[in-house]
Amino acid sequence: QSVLTQPPSASGTPGQRVTISCSGSSSNIGNSFVFWYQQLPGTAPKLLIYRNNQRPSGVPDRFSGSKSGTSASLAISGLRSEDEADYYCATWDDSLSVFGGGTKLTVL
Amino acid sequence: QLQLQESGPGPVKPSETLSLTCTVAGASISSNSYYWGWIRQPPGKGLEWIGTIYYSGSTYYNPSLKSRVTISVDKSKNQFSLKLSSVTAADTAVYYCAKHRSGDGYNPSFDYWGQGTLVTVSS
Numbered sequence: 001q002s003v004l005t006q007p008p009s010a011s012g013t014p015g016q017r018v019t020i021s022c023s024g025s026s027s028n029i030g031n032s033f034v035f036w037y038q039q040l041p042g043t044a045p046k047l048l049i050y051r052n053n054q055r056p057s058g059v060p061d062r063f064s065g066s067k068s069g070t071s072a073s074l075a076i077s078g079l080r081s082e083d084e085a086d087y088y089c090a091t092w093d094d095s096l097s098v099f100g101g102g103t104k105l106t107v108l
Numbered sequence: 109q110l111q112l113q114e115s116g117p118g119p120v121k122p123s124e125t126l127s128l129t130c131t132v133a134g135a136s137i138s139s140n141s142y143y144w145g146w147i148r149q150p151p152g153k154g155l156e157w158i159g160t161i162y163y164s165g166s167t168y169y170n171p172s173l174k175s176r177v178t179i180s181v182d183k184s185k186n187q188f189s190l191k192l193s194s195v196t197a198a199d200t201a202v203y204y205c206a207k208h209r210s211g212d213g214y215n216p217s218f219d220y221w222g223q224g225t226l227v228t229v230s231s
Contacts, residue, residue: 002154032215033212033215033217035215035216035217037155037218043223044204044206044221044222044223044224045147045155045204045218045221046221047209047217047218047219050209050212050217050219051212051217056209056219088154088155090155090157090216091215091216092214092215092216095168095171096157096168096169096170096171097145097157097160097170097214097215097216098157098216099154099155099156099157099216100154101154102154102155
């Protein structure tokens with residue numbers, strides 16, 4: 001049971017915009033940066049968003065992050081089949097790094 | 109191009125110590141810009157941060173594992189290592205080493221990852 005709550009699943013059709021939520025508390029998201037990762041099947045996670053809404057070089061601008069209070073969201077616009085993956089949020093909570101439970105995104 | 113590679117002796121028996129090494133190529137582990145971390149993922153489950161080390165030797169551990177974890181740096185070999193003692197089946201997981209993004213300190217901002225290595229705890 002993670003301190004960061006994500007929906008276990010999400011879905012969308014190609015071209016759609018989907019959002020994945022990450023809910024925390026004042027001791028974690030409310031007081032720290034949020035990071036997002038994409039994990040394709042059988043591979044290591046990839047950093048998608050850092051410091052709430054910044055994209056590393058090479059990450060398409062279809063991916064965007066936001067944070068408000070104790071919650072954060074990852075939005076994916078122009079959904080593509082290759083976006084089908086697990087997505088994790090992460091942040092610092094008092095004295096440790098924590099990850100959300102993950103959201104499996106299915107592209108229908 | 110920075111690369112990380114985990115290595116270890118293979119399966120571990122219950123109550124023994126799990127030992128893994130991460131070899132870094134393309135960057136100096138002694139750089140004062142970088143923190144280095146270990147993350148694990150049990151089969152079919154989510155990610156769990158194990159701990160992080162700075163080149164100076166300062167460490168940050170997950171409180172739930174702190175009594176069993178030691179992370180160290182070997183500057184001469186450009187490696188950092190993980191030791192997890194008194195393992196049980198619950199420690200079976202893919203173990204990843206990773207580099208924290210420069211400028212984010214020890215925040216969970218990992219921009220380079222190893223491919224991961226499955227460690228099975230079984231008698």
